[in-house]
Amino acid sequence: MTPLTSYLLLSAFLFSIGLAGALSRRSSIMVLIGIEIMLNAANLNFIAFWRFGPAPTALTGVMFTIFSIAVAAAEAAVGLSIILAVYRRTRSTDLEPTEAPHR
């Protein structure tokens, strides 16, 4: 297993952890956290490829990661404010419906 492969597998694992949480947790905040995890895993992937990739001097991976971090932060802010607004309405962050969906 080359170093790159190990980083890639780690990144995939972290991605699936994040996905599992995003798909299985009830609270919307937890879903947001999951999304953050996924983004981070993707960042790791980029850095790994930059490090072990063909043209590290092009800094593509690094730049992309920087932008990804910035976007993730913006998105976290906006997302949390939406959750807050919804929470103010429904007094709950629960994503699971309490009753069966209407037919």
Add this chain to the structure above:
Amino acid sequence: MTLVFLILAAITILGLGAAMSLRNPVHCVVGLTIGFLGLAALYLQLGAQFVGLTQVLVYVGAVAILIIFAIMMMRSSESPEQQPYSRSWRVGVAIAFAVYCVLGWAVHFGAHTLPTQAATPELSVQQIGDALLHRFVLPLEIIAVLLTAALIGAGVLALQDPAGEVRGPR
């Protein structure tokens, strides 16, 4: 697969795993933070110091705090969640596991075509700054606009009156 890598990977995995599985959201955020730190260390180990420190600054310093603030704001009338997981959490986990398998398989499948670079590339902040303002100047500007929009939007959304009245255009 050096020892350092394994330790850092373990820390990251533990942290993020905890972030996704703990009941209390604050505990989850703590776990998240640990995970972020672990990732930052991994970046440092990979030689992207700037990214690693940026990660710490932004994610740990801003995003995690933000999340904690949000959690605290919603705590007032919220009792601890009775059930942290949805009713069909097993399905979700299964799908995630399937995704991991597929990704793992893709990696394994294309392993022989992946390149390998032995030496750590030299990277200085000046180079990053240079690239930002020359090659990646457009994304930089767009990110700036995006951040501005997010700022304004978050502010508008958060300014809603608890009584239900909304300030600003509907």
Add this chain to the structure above:
Amino acid sequence: MPPTAWIVRNLWLIPALPVLAAGCIALLTQKRRALAAGLAIGSMFVSFLLAICAFSHMMLLRSQGIYHQVFNFHWLQFGHQWLSLGWLLDPITALMLLMVTFVGLLIFIFSVGYMSHDENFTRFFCFLALFAGAMLGVLIANNLLLLFMCWEVVGLTSYLLIGFWFTNPNAAAAAKKAFIVTRIGDLGFLLGMVWLYAQSGTLLFYDGGAGAIEPKAIATLLSHNTIWGLTVASAIALLIFCGAAGKSGQVPLHVWLPDAMEGPTPVSALIHAATMVAAGVFLVARMYPLMSAQISALASTPSVALQVVTWVGAVTALFGALIAVAQFDIKRILAYSTISQLGYMMMGLGAGGVAVGMFHLLTHAFFKALLFLGAGSIIHGCSGEQDIRFMGGLRKRMPITFATYTAGMLALCGFPLLFSGFWSKDEILFSAHSWEISQIPFYMGAFAALLTAFYMTRQMFYVFAGTHRTAPHSHEAHVEDASSPSLHHPPAGPHESPSVMLVPLVLLATFAVFLGFFGTPAWPWLQSFIEGAPVSFSLSGFSTPGLIAVMLSSSAIVLTGLTLGWWVYGRKAISDSSAHDPLAQAQPAIFATLANAFYVDAFYRATFVRAANVLAALSAWFDRWVWNGVVQAVSMLVLGFGHFDSFLDTHLVNTTFDEGCRGVSGSARLLARLQNGRVQLYLRYVAAACILFVVLLLWRATR
């Protein structure tokens, strides 16, 4: 050929008037007795006058040398062929018309008295009139089909009249028996008729040379041969003789006649003595050209048909006479006597020709009607008693009946010279004696004559001689016969009948005596009238070889029979009713056989009747289980199809449709679940879809 006279064209009136009367009487209520009787007697009287007209016209034609006159007309059309009907005036027709109308008239008048106590008086006269009309129709028909139709109506009215007191089961059974047995004969008649029509193309008797029994047709019929070497003419003649045998009670179809005595006595007199039973004889006489047709090679021997007729007649004559010896019912003795005399008539026709047979028919009609009416008078006087063992001493109590009955009895026996029966029977015996084929019929006839004299004497002694014997249960015996005319009479012992019944007796007795003189060999007027030879009174007629011998021997036979009867029954008066018949004491086995009519009825019952019952039961079983089973099976099949269809419809079609609808709505419900607004679910679907795509791509790449 003179133009057809008015009477010949209107011969149809003679039968039509009584039929019309019958129709009118049928519309009357039972209370209008006088009107019913008046209509019947009136119509019969007018027919009698018309018959006299016809007879005199026939005499006129004969004087001109013409033998018959016909009036034919078209009736039905089949394609290009016409079926014609017609009336025929013939010597035998003319004589028979006179006889039937006259005797019928007398019997109608007698019935007024005899049936006066019966509540169904009107119905009786309706049937009597219908019978008279049908019988007259048989006589005047020029078409075999018309004759057959009237023949069948005669059979029908016979059935109706025998079963007149239908509440009595014996009478109903007897009527059925009569109809069925004559039907058997009529089957042969019908076959013969159809065959004749097929071969000769016409059913008219005389049609100006083209008739079925005229020489041209006869020649055609003689030219073909059929089974057993018979000519077609003989075969058809034999088949038609079957019908005659049934109607005229020849052996073996005689069984219905004795049972027919269940009907009222006037019926027995008219139908079963004088007229209907004579219809068979008349048919043979009418078809005589066909019966006697013989191919030219064998011109001297009688035809096969005539031989059969003679033999059957002889056997019947003997048979009837034998059985009559052992009977105790006054009407049954006369019935078997009728059978015997009909045998004589057939024998006469076969051996001697039309004139011989017809002569005996005419004389027999009168004296037999006389005897039956006399029996009716006796029964009426004895308050319904019919068993001769319970009569006796009626000579003093019913003198006129006795006198007329004696006249009839002597005529029947053929008492020499004075009585008509002698002359007619002698003709028959003479013909039988001269028959080339065999002498056996002659001996049979002679023996039968002996027996005739014997049993009539026996009857006379039982009924009229000695003292009256009443049975202890005489009223119960016949009171069950609830519609017996004497039910309303007080039991005052035998008495003479009213004059409305006696006058016909006297008239008939006169004819019984004097009619014979029209046919003596000295002056064979009747024979010449029928056959055409010129006639004159001359004693040389007696000089025909063998005639005197036959006359003497028959006289001797008659006297022997009378003496024998007196010897056995007359010397010692029959003291009481329970005494055994002397003959029965002497020869019990033979007597028993004769009394049971040679067990013919029992034989028929054991064979034909049983076979018919078995067949009927089989048919009933077949019908119920097989045909009905088939019908049931078909209906079950149809029902099954119906059920199956319904099942299919409910479970297959409906269910399919319902399931289809349910499927659609179910799948719609399922699909609706996809869009429930749950974001996490969407995410899951997206992740799953991505997995699928990636796998697909990678799979491709690995291939």
